[in-house]
Amino acid sequence: MEVSSQKFNDHVHQAVDDANLKGAMGKLTGALRPNRARAVAGLPEFDDYRDHGIAIKMHTLDHIDRYLEEFETNVVANGGHVHWCADEDSARETILGLCRQYDVKTVTKGKSMVTEELGLNAFLDQHGILPLETDLGEYIIQLRGESPSHIIAPATHLQRHDIAQTFRDAHDHLDPNRPMDTAESLTEEARQELREKYGAADAGITGANFMIAETGSTIIVTNEGNGDLTQTLAKTHIVVASMEKILPTMDDAGVMLRLLARSATGQDMSVYTTLSSGPRRPGDLDGPDSFHVVIVDNGRSTMLAGSEREMLRCLRCSACLNHCPVYASIGGHAYGWVYSGPMGKVLTPSLVGLEQTKDLPNASTFCGKCQEVCPMRIPLPKLMRNLRAKQTEQKITPLKQRVLLALWSSLASRPRFYRFVTGMMTGALARMAGPKRVFTWLPFLGNWVQSRDFVAPEGGSFFDRYRASSSPSSSKGEAHD
Amino acid sequence: MSSSARSSRKKPKVGLFVTCLIDAMRPSAGMAALTLLEAAGCEVIVPESQSCCGQPAWNSGDKAAARAVAIPYLDSFDDCDYVVVPSGSCAGMLAHHLVELFEDAPDLRHRQQALAIAAKSHELTSFLVDVLGVTSVPGQIKGRVAYHDSCSSLREMKVKDQPRQLLKAAGAQVVDLDQADTCCGFGGTFSVKYGDISGAMVDGKAQDVEAQHPDLLVAGDMGCLMNIAGRLSRRGSPIAVRHVAEVLAGEMTAPPIGAGSINSDTNGSDKK
C-alpha cells in the first residue's frame, strides 16, 4: 500500500474538523474502552497471562529461525507448502504465481493486515483476479474504495448511516426503500450478498493471527465466521502471514488467545477461532485441496536486530488504538498507511523508513495509556522516543526545530542566565497581559492560541520570591526549616 | 545555619526541584510547595543550579541537549534525603528517565548522580502522603474541586489518591472527571507542533471538566494547567484553575491561572 504519512498534518487538519468522524470515534469511549476494562476486570489473573505471554514472545523471537523451520516441516508433513518472501514484491509475485497455478479467477479474502501492506487487492485486480473481501468491515471499505482505518475494525471511521448509504449505492438490485436502520439489518444484508460469492471463489486468502510450529497450523480469530467459509469452501487456501506470528506450541496460542480477545473487543473469546492444518485429508468432510502459507518478512528481520525489536511482540489486538486520545481525535486514515494509532507510529517508520514518516513518532504526548493497556506491555512511548532520537541523529528532524532546541539547551544549561532571560520574557508578558491575564494571540504560538488562550505568567519568578523570603531581613531562616 | 542544623538534625532534608514552568509562570505554586514541605517538618533547600529537568530535549530525542541541561543540577542534591517536585511530569523525568539519559555518559560520576537522584525523587503530594504520612494540611477550602490527573503523575509516579486525600483533608468536595485518565493534550512541545490534535484533545478535557461543574480545577502539573486553563478561558468558562499546592498550602492570594484580576477573588473557596 502506498505511504501517505508525509501528508500527516494535512490529514490531521481535515480530520479534526470532520464532525462525522468525531461521531464515529464515539464508539471508542462508548464501547471499546469500557468493554476491555470489564473483560480485564473479569479475569483476575489477566496480568499473569500478560507476563506469561510476553515471556513466550520473547523466547520465540530469540529462536524465531528454529520455530519457523519447525513450522515449515510440519506444514509440509501435513501436505501443505510454505513460501518465504523477503519483501512485498516477492510476496505479491508468489501469491499471483499460486493464483495462476490453480487457474484462480476470483478469491475471497479474510481480513489480513499484511495483505494490506502488500496492496494485494489492487495488485490482483490489475492482474485480472477479482478479490472479494468477506469481513464485514473490509467489505464496506472495499465498496467505498478506502483503506482500513483500524487494524481489527477497518470501518471504524464510519457511522451506521454511512454504511447504509454505501450499501444502497452498491446493492442497487435490492429494494431502495428497504429499512436499514439497525446494525443487524446491515450485517444481514452484507451476509446475503457475500454468501453467494463464497461458493464461486477459486481460492481463499486469509491472514493468520498465529502460526503454530509444533503442529504446522495457522489460526485466525473472527467474529463473523467469514474466515471459516473463506478457507473451507475454496479449493485453494493461501495463508499470508508476517513472520513474527509464529508461536512454538498450541498451549502458547491458548495464552495469547485469552489476551487477544479481551484486549481487542472485551470478549472472553472471539466468536470463531479457526485452525487450518493443511489440505483436506481422505475422509475429511471439508477443507481445501491445497494449502499454502506465504511467510512475509518485509522488514521484520531488520527490526529483530534493531531497537524496535519489542514491537514484534505485537498481537495486533488494537487496544492501543482504542485507548489513544490522538487516534480518537484524528482516526486511522490520518496516519497514512496500513497501521495506525500508537502501534502504527512505531511499526510504520520501522517498516517503511523514517523519512516518509517523520511526524508519526512525534505526534504523541507520551501519555502512556497505550503501554498501560497493551497486553504485551510494549513500551510504545519509549520506542517512539527512540525513533525521535534516530531522526535527530540522521538530521531528519526539521532544521528549525533542531536550532530552537540547541538554543534552548545552551540557555537552560546556564541556570542563572536562563532565569535572567526567562525573567525578562515573563515580566514583559505579565505586563502586556494587563487585567485579562490571558493572550488570545501571540507571535510564535499560533498553534497554541488557535484553540486556547495563553495564560499570562503570574509575574516575578519563583527564585526572586524565594530569595526575598529567605534574605536576612525576612522572617524566614535561610535553611527554610 | 549551624544552630538550626542542630535542632533540625532529625528533619528530613528535601531539595525542592521547582521546575522551569513554575519558576517562570506560577511562582505561587513553588512557594506553596515550600510551605507544605516545611509544614510537614522538612528542612528545604532550593538549589540555584536548576533550570529545567531536561525533558523537552529528552522527549525530542536529543540526548546531548538533555544532558547539557541536566548536568548543572546533577550534584546539587547530593546532601538531600529527598528531591521533591511539584510536577508529576518533571518528577517522572528525574525518577524514571534520568538514569537512561546518563546510562552511557562518559563521566561515570554523572551516571552515579543520576541513579542517586532517581532513587530519591518524588512528586509533591505523593511525597507528603506516602513518605511523610501527612494527613492534614494548612489550607482550607470549601466547594467542588476537580482534580486533573496528569499522565506522568498517574502512570509514571503512581499518583492518584494522594492529592485527593489531601484535598479532602482541606475540606474540599473532590469530584472526579468522567475521562479522568485521558490526556489533556499538552505534551510539551506537542501542544505547539501539533496544535490541531492538541486543541481537539484539550477541548474534550475542558468539556469533561465543565460537565462536573466544579468551582475549582486543580492539578499537580503546570503544563496541563496552562493548557486546560487556556481552553476553559477560550470557552468562556467561569471555572477557576490552580496548582494543587496552592490550595493545600492555603496560599490563594494570587489570581487563579489565566483568570482576569476582575475575578481575582474567584479562588474557589466561597463559590456556591
Ligand code: SF4
Ligand atoms: S502494540 Fe500492544 S496494544 Fe497495540 S495492537 Fe499491538 S499488542 Fe495490541
